[in-house]
Amino acid sequence: MKLEERYRILVKGKVQGVGFRPTIYRYAKNLGLKGYVCNTGSGVLIEIEGEKNKIEYFIERIRKSPPSKAEIKEIDIRKIDIKNEKDFFILKSKKEETREVEISPDIATCEKCLRELFNQKNRRYLFPFINCTDCGPRFTIVKKVPYDRKNTTMDEFIMCDTCQKEYKDVYSRRFHAQPNCCFTCGPTLKLFDNKGKEVAENVDAIKKGSELIKMGKILGIKGIGGYHLACDAENEKAVKFLRERKKRYGKPFALMARNLKVIEKFCYINNFEKKLLKSWQTPIVLLKKKNEILPYEIAPENNYLGFFLPYTPVHHLLFHFGKNLNVLVMTSGNFSEEPIIYEDEIAFKRLSGICDFFLTHNRKIYINCDDSVLRIFNKKIYFIRRSRGFVPSPVEIPYTYNKIIFSAGSDMKNTFSFTKSKNVYLSQHIGDLETELSIESYKKSINLFKNILEVEPEIIVCDMHPGYFSSKIAEEIFPDREKIYVQHHHSHITSCMADNFLKNEKVIGVAFDGTGYGLDGKIWGGEFLICDYENFERIGHLRYFPLPGEISIKEVWRIGTVYLYMVFGEDFLNLDIDFVKKIDMKKWGIIKKMVDNNINTFLNSSFGRFFDAVSSILSIREKIDYEGQAAIELEMKIEKNKNLKPYEYKINKEKTGYIIEPEMILKGITDDLKKGLKTGEISYRFHITVSEIIKDMCKILREERDINKVALSGGVFQNMFLLNDTLKKLKKEKFDVLIHNKVPVNDGGISLGQAVIGIFKKN
Ligand code: ZN
Ligand code: ZN
Ligand code: FE
Numbered sequence: 001m002k003l004e005e006r007y008r009i010l011v012k013g014k015v016q017g018v019g020f021r022p023t024i025y026r027y028a029k030n031l032g033l034k035g036y037v038c039n040t041g042s043g044v045l046i047e048i049e050g051e052k053n054k055i056e057y058f059i060e061r062i063r064k065s066p067p068s069k070a071e072i073k074e075i076d077i078r079k080i081d082i083k084n085e086k087d088f089f090i091l092k093s094k095k096e097e098t099r100e101v102e103i104s105p106d107i108a109t110c111e112k113c114l115r116e117l118f119n120q121k122n123r124r125y126l127f128p129f130i131n132c133t134d135c136g137p138r139f140t141i142v143k144k145v146p147y148d149r150k151n152t153t154m155d156e157f158i159m160c161d162t163c164q165k166e167y168k169d170v171y172s173r174r175f176h177a178q179p180n181c182c183f184t185c186g187p188t189l190k191l192f193d194n195k196g197k198e199v200a201e202n203v204d205a206i207k208k209g210s211e212l213i214k215m216g217k218i219l220g221i222k223g224i225g226g227y228h229l230a231c232d233a234e235n236e237k238a239v240k241f242l243r244e245r246k247k248r249y250g251k252p253f254a255l256m257a258r259n260l261k262v263i264e265k266f267c268y269i270n271n272f273e274k275k276l277l278k279s280w281q282t283p284i285v286l287l288k289k290k291n292e293i294l295p296y297e298i299a300p301e302n303n304y305l306g307f308f309l310p311y312t313p314v315h316h317l318l319f320h321f322g323k324n325l326n327v328l329v330m331t332s333g334n335f336s337e338e339p340i341i342y343e344d345e346i347a348f349k350r351l352s353g354i355c356d357f358f359l360t361h362n363r364k365i366y367i368n369c370d371d372s373v374l375r376i377f378n379k380k381i382y383f384i385r386r387s388r389g390f391v392p393s394p395v396e397i398p399y400t401y402n403k404i405i406f407s408a409g410s411d412m413k414n415t416f417s418f419t420k421s422k423n424v425y426l427s428q429h430i431g432d433l434e435t436e437l438s439i440e441s442y443k444k445s446i447n448l449f450k451n452i453l454e455v456e457p458e459i460i461v462c463d464m465h466p467g468y469f470s471s472k473i474a475e476e477i478f479p480d481r482e483k484i485y486v487q488h489h490h491s492h493i494t495s496c497m498a499d500n501f502l503k504n505e506k507v508i509g510v511a512f513d514g515t516g517y518g519l520d521g522k523i524w525g526g527e528f529l530i531c532d533y534e535n536f537e538r539i540g541h542l543r544y545f546p547l548p549g550e551i552s553i554k555e556v557w558r559i560g561t562v563y564l565y566m567v568f569g570e571d572f573l574n575l576d577i578d579f580v581k582k583i584d585m586k587k588w589g590i591i592k593k594m595v596d597n598n599i600n601t602f603l604n605s606s607f608g609r610f611f612d613a614v615s616s617i618l619s620i621r622e623k624i625d626y627e628g629q630a631a632i633e634l635e636m637k638i639e640k641n642k643n644l645k646p647y648e649y650k651i652n653k654e655k656t657g658y659i660i661e662p663e664m665i666l667k668g669i670t671d672d673l674k675k676g677l678k679t680g681e682i683s684y685r686f687h688i689t690v691s692e693i694i695k696d697m698c699k700i701l702r703e704e705r706d707i708n709k710v711a712l713s714g715g716v717f718q719n720m721f722l723l724n725d726t727l728k729k730l731k732k733e734k735f736d737v738l739i740h741n742k743v744p745v746n747d748g749g750i751s752l753g754q755a756v757i758g759i760f761k762k763n
Contacts (some may be wrong), residue, residue, distance in 0.1 A: 281389025525606025
């Protein structure tokens with residue numbers, strides 16, 4: 001008889017809610033090993049008993065082929081006394097308060113399923129809903145916990161005997177795969193025209209669908225978290241059509257490529273980007289353009305393209321049948337900044353003016369979830385939007401709090417959060433809370449999170465903006481809970497601190513964004529704060545300027561005129577630059593009256609708006625079609641020139657703090673324009689001036705307060721040139737700089753910061 005041994009193995013990392021226990025069970029049973037596996041607060045615990053060489057092989061298998069979504073950080077192995085166990089068991093986890101949510105994000109179709117999908121002998125050959133324990137829809141089909149089929153939108157489909165067998169068989173890849181189904185028992189894919197007439201079904205629907213796309217048609221395709229609008233990205237006419245019909249002119253379209261090779265034709269990709277593109281989260285990754293082969297309309301005036309790879313069987317099948325289809329435009333089926341449309345009825349009603357056809361099916365999406373958008377910066381993820389694939393995974397913070405906090409987020413690019421113990425669960429991207437659809441999605445999502453996290457919040461954290469819908473809805477949903485109102489830019493900086501797992505300490509916060517409500521009732525957005533999780537002081541900011549009416553946010557040239565007026569008085573009209581020549585004098589007359597008499601103007605210290613002004617003065621962008629466009633195009637124009645220096649500028653110390661004066665910068669810019677310097681070089685000078693200001697301000701504050709840590713947050717830091725240049729300068733001065741990595745730098749990350757402020761205000 002061979003000698004038997006017993007080991008206690010603790011696997012740490014992302015190991016819960018990823019199908020770890022069934023995998024362990026299979027491995028143990030296959031090797032005839034005894035013992036048990038269970039979830040604990042610190043990871044997955046295994047006790048394993050049997051022959052030593054088999055146990056070694058068992059551990060090897062865990063290391064080498066864990067479930068695809070698991071990320072093992074550490075395996076701790078200890079020899080213990082033998083217990084003469086009879087069998088191997090999956091022990092039910094005790095309901096610990098540290099238990100992580102068991103709902104996984106949605107997962108891209110796995111390799112094994114893909115092999116089956118294209119294997120003629122497999123019973124799921126070309127089946128558009130193939131999935132397994134390792135892949136398929138999750139978050140978007142769950143209605144409540146526990147995560148069982150009856151609590152998902154798959155409850156409408158009764159598994160056939162064969163599927164049921166797989167579902168019950170621990171050796172099957174589909175053991176407890178809740179969305180498990182096949183041609184016999186699963187949902188049906190259908191192709192409709194935009195009048196609602198059925199054209200084809202299942203495999204034929206996809207065949208026909210890919211043909212139609214190749215012919216230049218626009219299809220509404222139901223995906224995991226909502227409807228995409230798709231067309232052949234290499235067909236200029238189709239892309240233009242889509243732009244016109246969607247009435248979206250400037251904002252780049254996302255592209256889905258057949259494979260990595262195709263992407264490499266158009267963009268530069270490094271290994272980090274490759275890894276992310278191929279990850280089970282399949283986010284949209286922003287990549288530097290190599291050339292201009294694809295139609296200009298895909299991403300006008302942009303040096304980047306947002307690419308992702310197929311992540312559902314339907315996507316794979318579209319490329320399979322569309323042999324000469326290589327890149328699809330796959331843009332969210334929505335209007336402006338609303339959430340992606342996910343309900344069939346609404347899709348048909350609202351998108352039939354855009355789509356020629358709909359490729360859809362009868363598996364309901366319970367909750368909308370947009371694609372995630374990110375880029376790689378300094379070898380790390382830098383989020384633009386954190387959504388599908390990442391939600392509802394939590395962000396861990398360095399504090400364990402025993403009360404549940406709900407933080408309502410911002411009204412722009414909204415996400416909300418719930419805290420639970422040491423975790424903050426950020427919602428999917430909800431969008432701008434401006435329309436009925438987004439508010440509906442906001443409310444429904446809050447409810448869903450309450451359900452899947454099994455929490456009832458005790459403390460509500462809202463932005464102090466008196467007009468925010470997020471705050472109003474939070475007050476309405478949780479009327480008798482304690483409310484805490486926090487400042488927007490304080491939340492940005494604490495979000496960045498929590499993102500970096502920072503314990504409470506004072507940092508220099510640089511919060512540059514478009515808009516946020518200030519303590520003085522004015523609009524902030526170019527702020528230097530000294531803050532920790534509890535409190536903040538506003539130490540400096542960009543000089544206030546009067547924003548002439550809400551309309552200026554779209555018609556940014558109006559901000560340009562006001563800035564020039566502030567610097568030159570009415571003489572600015574004599575400046576010999578293109579921008580001035582194009583000014584509509586009648587409109588200027590009204591703007592001047594507004595500014596002089598303080599009518600419908602808002603004092604504003606936003607750096608985002610300053611970028612808008614400069615973009616317009618350089619005649620790069622006068623009116624915008626999407627948020628941030630003027631600043632983005634200003635960044636895209638940059639032409640580096642080492643001989644150029646930053647503009648001169650002044651920081652004044654006043655009673656209220658340090659004031660950054662834009663005056664000399666604008667004089668420098670208009671002088672350069674008159675001299676005929678290229679706009680790209682002026683843009684470069686402007687950018688290096690802003691990073692210079694940040695560096696100088698940080699040095700002043702370090703001197704004054706003896707703080708060496710700087711946190712950079714707010715939408716302006718989506719500007720990669722600025723971020724990079726600022727980081728370089730701060731590091732050269734030996735600052736310890738925090739930037740975002742786990743949540744977006746824009747308002748999409750704010751609910752994390754709000755949540756942590758909530759914890760500290762209550763502690
Ligand atoms: Zn699979
Ligand atoms: Zn079946
Ligand atoms: Fe903001």
